Amino acid sequence: MSKTFILSNISVYSAAHALVDATCAAILFAIVTLGREEPQYLFQLIIIYNVIAFATQPLFGLAVDILKAPAYSAALGTLLVAASTLLIQVPLLAAIMAGIGNALFHVGGGAVSLNLAPGKAALPGIYVAPGALGLMVGIWIGKSGQFISWPFILLLVVSALSILVIPRPEVTTHRKLPGNPKWFETVILLLLLSIAIRGLVGLGLDLPWKSNPTLLVILTCAVVLGKAVGGILGDRFGWIKVATVGLVISAPLLAFFSQIPAVAMIGVFFFNLTMPVTLTCLADMLPGKSGFAFGLTALALIVGAWPVFTDLRAFAGNQWLIFTIILVSVTVLYSGLKLYVRHFGNQNSIRQERV
């Protein structure tokens, strides 16, 4: 595939990703800001939205893989999110439609990004990264009370058309995995477990200074940069090195220095380096099922983050517990990646790990 082809695809999908996430967040927080409903009901909406947007992705991903239609899924998702902006007066319907649209877009875009350069983590990382930026902007717009539907609808329709117009990558078909199939489920389980732990720590981490707008912007940049750079570094220096070293560095910074913004931001950057590596590795384990693989990571994130929605959230205040959880994540991820490289690794990952 030519560089222009890859560049046009990744630019359109990354920009659309930020826009879709921004719109969904803006809708939810605009509903919150409207304040006509009971606060408890509004929190329910946020939970319902999160469960639909994350947990349903494996199903939509599977459908995308079977129909071989990631671009149509992404375009349809974008249009559903656009339509949900018109339903803000019916909060439950708006949240459900935004959730379904978000899920459809994510698996479609995820499948495309994974098929642009199969076996490489750089492009999926670049595709996922702008989501955090979109969330931040969307929350800000929603909370400001300035949410207006039509600019979002206009931009989303343009995004959907761009997705449909640009040339699409060929979807990877089934291929035989090398190695011993008896390790198949173990590798997948270990990868998903490490993602679930990342979801738990990522959402549960207590960073009280986030309420400061300047610091929130810099923190978001650290998340975006970590995800975007993680794949590039992983492809260059080896997935195991980058992912495990990143997590090891982040553990003390996030556990013991989360009150110091600059240190915590460095920790957040290193913590996010693992994301594109785990995603691409999982997609490599499931050839021809990139949409399903992408969806599985989202499901693992929401399952892992589940305690954050309960009283168990108090764990975030325990520094040693956070430190231990991240170290467990390091062990799980290292084992998963090591088994993957030994039994199933693509030539690129094997070569890089031997350097």
Added chain:
Amino acid sequence: MKKSVLHLLCALPISIPIGQIGYADVVPPGPTIFVLSVAGIVVLGVLVGIIVLVSILVIRAIRKKQASKD
């Protein structure tokens, strides 16, 4: 401006007026699972459970397909 950003980054810890703390995150504050009605918890739990089960079955099917190629 530069100085204030640097100050913010290195402040230990930053105190934030109560009024500023609001919906700073997508995660609602406090013990929130209980704000869901029992029916809501059951429906969402069943939904996630079914999807997890389907995912496990699909993974096993893919593995069997891979093994049959040997």
